[in-house]
Amino acid sequence: MQKYDPGTIEPKWVAAWEAEDLYRADDEDTSRPKFYALDMFPYPSGDLHMGHAEAFSGGDAVARFALMRGHNVLHPIGWDAFGLPAENAAIKRGIHPKEWTYANIDQQRSSFRRMGMSFDWSRQFNTCDPEYYRWTQWLFVRLFERGLAYRKLAPTNWCPKDQTVLANEQVINGRCERCGTPVIRKDLTQWFFKITDYAQRLLDDVDELVDWPDRVITMQRNWIGRSEGAAVEFEIAETGDKVEVFTTRPDTLWGVTFFVFAVEHPLVMKLAEAGGTAAEVKAMADALQATPLTNREQAESREGVPLGVHVVNTVNGEKVPCFVAPYVLMEYGTGAVMGVPAHDQRDFEFARAHGLPIRVVVQPEGEPRDAETMTGAYDHEGVMVNSGPFDGVRSPESVGAVTKWLEEQGKGRAAITYRLRDWLISRQRYWGAPIPIIHCEDHGEVAVPEADLPVLLPDDVDFRLGGESPLARHDGFVNVACPTCGKPARRDTDTMDTFVDSSWYYFRYCSPDDTAEPFEPDRVARWMPVDQYTGGVEHAILHLLYSRFLTKVLHDMGMVGFTEPFPRLMNQGQVIFGGASMSKSKGNLVEAMPFVERWGSDALRLTILFAGPFGDDIDWKLIAPDHLHRRPAMNAWLGRVHAAVSEATERDASQPEELTRHTHRTIKAVTEALERFRFNVAISKLQVLTNGIRSTLERGEGARDAASALVQMLGPFAPFMAEELWRDALGNGKSVHVSSWPSFDPELAREERVTLVVQVDGKVRDRLEVDAAADEATCRELALASENARRFVDGRQVRQVIVRAPRLVNIVTSG
């Protein structure tokens, strides 16, 4: 008998599967139900590491399971190939980003092949291919036409190191997500996608996400950040200017004792001049402009500068002083807030710092607060006081009552504010899809006509860092005729955020060779929505939100008939090392291929999927630290499977019923575990069955049927071993991966003999073997007759006997 050698088995089947075209999704076949199994496509930076191995082992198991259950499976792969890492790596190495990117893609592709992933390779594409980004640009133009792509001067997050603007989402704790450099503020004209138009729908349609992890849904909700309240109009006493504020607490309007503007508020300089404080205000504005956003955000000081003017409190006519302070942000609400120190902690601190009055207008019942002695704001429920007509009104009703009154008085209205901002998509970098816009002196922003797409990214560009987009330095790219009038004009020199590329790639897989449109609506209708999306939780917000947004836009354009692309989402955990996330810079990145070469792809998949629940993080250091020297348990198990199955096929003896029952129980358990992505549990059941087969063989009995089922169930986890045994040892002609997933007979899956646990007062005192069909009376009788139990019952009075036939009897005594 031959020993298990993955090094010869695995490459052999890679070649066979490709020759047989085993994993091609069939666009025409409607006899089988479709199943779109999507894995978040990888970024081609270096070769595959253990994080890839985890994500794709899980995704591949899902796809293979669906295939064996009779689905027509679409399981595609591609590369998210534009973006900063490629550009940075290229600058560092002095080569072209294209070269670096395509080399990495080649390497990852060959590694995926070696691992035997069940991808339909005929659909592969890269987002940096002109055939792909042509359609990214096409989508940009469609959004532009619909008013969903627009340019505005905006304070941006600027990374001084990467020399580019970052989206809010790419700023982590005030630092650049990529390089960790503190981000500073810079006002630039930028392209945005108007995702805020879809804020409410993005929130509402969360209901259509039938199977997403709760935490991801929560993150999406928090990111959209809907707040309900009121918009109230105030008037500046000295100038008559009107100012609107948003508040979630209109019931505290009578407690307003001051008013604060953000420095960027359009009225600020005018008011400062009127109030005679222009110099101080200008100084503060300049200081803030030069201050990195980090410092501004972390400032806990309540500094502020008086504007020298007053605002008239809309509800009672009182005049209160106005200030400019950094704690008020132009980006949220209206950029101006009413100061209610008694009921907002920030306002409280500001009032104390500037000697402003504090007025309690909401009193907690039972323990009234006193402005003099308060040590912090009271921001909970209570009864309104000092509030004119509203004295005595209780929260939470008070908020609605005041809002209604404001509307009647024409002083305000109910309002909703979202935390979500528009999506900043322009990048002043080279390695991305050029924005297909031409700037004409006479016609402004003109979209590149569809026939002229793609706007090719020129190869001969000096892409090293500079203050502006590298494309701006390429005259041949920049200078172009206006599509409308033909006069000399300039191309837009920004490129698109890579999140734009990745927000629609799953549509392209449905018809990847389409040269007339981004995707064929009929094919998309055929394959989408995605049946199971697998990927990392690091994309819980950005990628998923953008994809959901774009799908809704395409829906509104009449191109797709659904509004959510991924109703089911599964997040794998991260593979970490020694408690820290793996990264090249930390030097703890564990690459996948050395393991594969040494012990096989099957062993790697099993090691990772067996390590714990799929959604939990895996610490490689704890799971297989010394894997290149020590034989992994999964490789050893596969060796035993190989030996046992081979032996089972050579034996004529009949299979004992006990093993048949065990097999059916295992099929049931593994099927259920796979349906819920409980790979670790499924694999453990397969190991138990292996042990059962081995002891059966040891007793000289047969195990062919059990072995056959085991091999099939191994398919999603260890595709090579399964195939080898299925075709070679078991002698089947067609691939195990297109065989029908084994079914179980519920009658056989039920245990025949079970352990009846006998408890006395809740403690286990005996275990009896009984027929699984034993009824309540029988169990009760057997339990009461048990020697071991009686030793604890004697001398006591039996008060109650709980029977859960055939598993448990609890004899409850007293005394």
Added chain:
RNA sequence: GCCCGGGUGCCGGAACGGCAGACGGAGGUGCCUUAAAAGCACCGGCCCGAAAGGGCGUGUGGGUUCGAAUCCCACCCCGGGCACCA
């Protein structure tokens, strides 16, 4: 601060409210081997006990229940997300 997760042997982890620790790892003992590795067999929560057996055990404290790792309340600790959001 707010919002999510999660605390089970030495380790990864199992466990429809009903035998806690399945299945593995690390370790130990034995077999095989000149030897090592590999393989195979057995042991493996803690305490008492020679054993039979008993007691204690799922972060802490309480509660519900015949019965709680599991349900409820409070607290402690760890991880993640958001964070001057008006």
